[in-house]
Amino acid sequence: MRRILLVVIASILLLSGCVTKDETMTGHQEEMTEGHGHDDTKITKHFDNSLTKLTDNDLYSLELVIPNKNLMMGVNTIEIIVHHATGGDVAQAEVTVRPWMPSMGHGVMEKPVITERGGGLYSVDNVIFSMVGHWQLQVGISKDGKEDTAIFDFPEIKAMGHEHAMMNAPPPKDLDYSTMKMTAHKTYNVMYKSTSGQIRINRIHSWELMVKDADGQPVNNAKITVVGDMPEHGHGLPTQPEVTMIGGGIYRVDGMKFTMPGWWIVTVSVMAEGKHDNVSFNLNIL
Amino acid sequence: MSDMRNYSSRVIGIAVVVCSLFVIANIIVPETVLSMDEHTWSDQEKSILRSLWIDSLGPLPTDPSNKYSDNPEAAAFGKKLFFEDHFSGNMKVSCATCHREDYVFTDNLPLSHGMDTTPRRSMPLIGVAYNSWFFWDGRTDSLWSQALGPIESKLEHGISRTMSAYIISTYYREEYESLFGPIPEITEDKWPQTARPAQDDPNALKAWVLMTPDQREVVNHIYVNMGKSIAAYVRTIVPQPSPFDDYVEQVLSEKYMTSRMALTENETAGLRLFIGKAKCTNCHNGPMFTNSDFHNLGLPHNDDMKSDTGRAGAITQVLSNEFNCIGQYSDAKPDECLELRFIETSEEKYKGAFKTPTLRSVADRPPYMHAGQFTTLHEVLEFYRSQANNPELGHKGLTDRELDQLEAFLRTLSSPLTSFQAEAK
Numbered sequence: 001m002r003r004i005l006l007v008v009i010a011s012i013l014l015l016s017g018c019v020t021k022d023e024t025m026t027g028h029q030e031e032m033t034e035g036h037g038h039d040d041t042k043i044t045k046h047f048d049n050s051l052t053k054l055t056d057n058d059l060y061s062l063e064l065v066i067p068n069k070n071l072m073m074g075v076n077t078i079e080i081i082v083h084h085a086t087g088g089d090v091a092q093a094e095v096t097v098r099p100w101m102p103s104m105g106h107g108v109m110e111k112p113v114i115t116e117r118g119g120g121l122y123s124v125d126n127v128i129f130s131m132v133g134h135w136q137l138q139v140g141i142s143k144d145g146k147e148d149t150a151i152f153d154f155p156e157i158k159a160m161g162h163e164h165a166m167m168n169a170p171p172p173k174d175l176d177y178s179t180m181k182m183t184a185h186k187t188y189n190v191m192y193k194s195t196s197g198q199i200r201i202n203r204i205h206s207w208e209l210m211v212k213d214a215d216g217q218p219v220n221n222a223k224i225t226v227v228g229d230m231p232e233h234g235h236g237l238p239t240q241p242e243v244t245m246i247g248g249g250i251y252r253v254d255g256m257k258f259t260m261p262g263w264w265i266v267t268v269s270v271m272a273e274g275k276h277d278n279v280s281f282n283l284n285i286l
Numbered sequence: 287m288s289d290m291r292n293y294s295s296r297v298i299g300i301a302v303v304v305c306s307l308f309v310i311a312n313i314i315v316p317e318t319v320l321s322m323d324e325h326t327w328s329d330q331e332k333s334i335l336r337s338l339w340i341d342s343l344g345p346l347p348t349d350p351s352n353k354y355s356d357n358p359e360a361a362a363f364g365k366k367l368f369f370e371d372h373f374s375g376n377m378k379v380s381c382a383t384c385h386r387e388d389y390v391f392t393d394n395l396p397l398s399h400g401m402d403t404t405p406r407r408s409m410p411l412i413g414v415a416y417n418s419w420f421f422w423d424g425r426t427d428s429l430w431s432q433a434l435g436p437i438e439s440k441l442e443h444g445i446s447r448t449m450s451a452y453i454i455s456t457y458y459r460e461e462y463e464s465l466f467g468p469i470p471e472i473t474e475d476k477w478p479q480t481a482r483p484a485q486d487d488p489n490a491l492k493a494w495v496l497m498t499p500d501q502r503e504v505v506n507h508i509y510v511n512m513g514k515s516i517a518a519y520v521r522t523i524v525p526q527p528s529p530f531d532d533y534v535e536q537v538l539s540e541k542y543m544t545s546r547m548a549l550t551e552n553e554t555a556g557l558r559l560f561i562g563k564a565k566c567t568n569c570h571n572g573p574m575f576t577n578s579d580f581h582n583l584g585l586p587h588n589d590d591m592k593s594d595t596g597r598a599g600a601i602t603q604v605l606s607n608e609f610n611c612i613g614q615y616s617d618a619k620p621d622e623c624l625e626l627r628f629i630e631t632s633e634e635k636y637k638g639a640f641k642t643p644t645l646r647s648v649a650d651r652p653p654y655m656h657a658g659q660f661t662t663l664h665e666v667l668e669f670y671r672s673q674a675n676n677p678e679l680g681h682k683g684l685t686d687r688e689l690d691q692l693e694a695f696l697r698t699l700s701s702p703l704t705s706f707q708a709e710a711k
Binding site for chain 1: 333337418567572577578624625627629630631
């Protein structure tokens, strides 16, 4: 319901006003904001609490709307309104959104899903932040061969506490539940299995990880961390697992426990010989 | 009375349905059509029903920290201690004061009252052995160490472990010694009866530290064995199959006709909500309907409750508890203490969080929540609906009718309990 309402409001606003580089706006929204890095540019926003930005080469103006007010660790949905910097909707553009963690040098495996709503409005679902910390959203706009990019910066993406969370995103369709995957930058191949067979809810159990490099050789002496996250609820495992090396590329993870049924993401991060990469596994706990 | 009426109308209604279905099924309608109604469950739903079914409960989990936990003599001894009101400052309070056998082993008060009023509600003991953590905040990691907490609490039993050892040596010596071996005379002059390692009573603490190390060891040993005996009894308090369990059994064995006798349409609709739209199984999962974890629901609280940090305040308590699984009084090997070893130590995450309680026999034991905030199941469900923005709950968009159906379903979780009964000699 809320989504439909938002789209309707956005459509009405887009018909009557738009984002331009100069100040010839029909003032449906009074608030004026300065775009970052473009101090001479005024952008009129359609929404309170939205973020505005001109693309790096000043081709497009972007307004990023966060329906739930705050982006959080887990799965998020955003809306992007795209206009030509000189005015006018940008319809049928190729829009890409990439969550990126600059300090870690990685993003996430799951790609956001972009749906054009008309009037320059694009919904972006499945924006996943797999851990807390400094994240960026790298937005690319391409239309009639004119490509440009912008980066929205979020210095502190937080985990949702047990008490004040605002999102409840359903799992994306067609999730990849495979137990063997390449890491995000194809540095390692990681396979996991539960040592006690089928993973059962509310039981402390152990995993075995098999870590290989891109050539299929076992990776030993890696520093491995395992983080569990429940995107629909914004919290992690009720335990703090421990990882020990067995040898031959095999690592044992003790202390895994899932206390809610549904979609979990377990992110395994591997650091060996100075190369850091990670991989996220989707699990459906019954 | 209303139960009887309910039951007979149910039987008549079912008889009519069953008869007409037999007729229809035999004449024209194929089996597939017969099964397409509110009693039809997908394979995924059936696997959830199976996971909630009492037959999935399995035997009592072993407690490696208590080698007496399955000892019938210890359970018989523990049962006597459970009902013994000598273990209290006013000779009137026993474990059974707040864990009443006639009230599903809890009581009917919002805040329990022993020697004085406590800050929380009494926990139900039904199926308690299946928990990972004990108390509302999980400040102990075994049933036996849980049993020892209230005895030295000023608000509950209000006596000391030294006094407890004195009572054992005076009134229960024979039974105790046959189980745990000989104990010395505990005399009032050499064993000050207030002595305990108290943080809230300097005189009691002084008396405790002035006893000899050997004396303290004797007292602790007796005290621990009391706890282990009480735990051996309390862990036998388990639920019997409820109407819900009978229903699941019928559904899983594909007895479409008889499954209709176990639950009404309203109750079945409530069950469907419980495992589906209302997302109750997010936390109330497994055959005991609890994930044994801790959650902050954003419950209403008064000024007294405000300072109760719940699980957050209990993490250091359970780690430093002398009676925990890795302590010297535990019978477990350190690598058997999994919950303690992998404990989540984030106080931030567990601020104001309390344990998910079991829902078995929930309708028989109001009031509800950790401080008895609600007096009826209806109020509880209304509260959950009001928390639409809490993703832990996510009970969005439930109608009044659906709340009634959920309540009807919750009432099908009631069943008789069984507990240890000493064999007649």
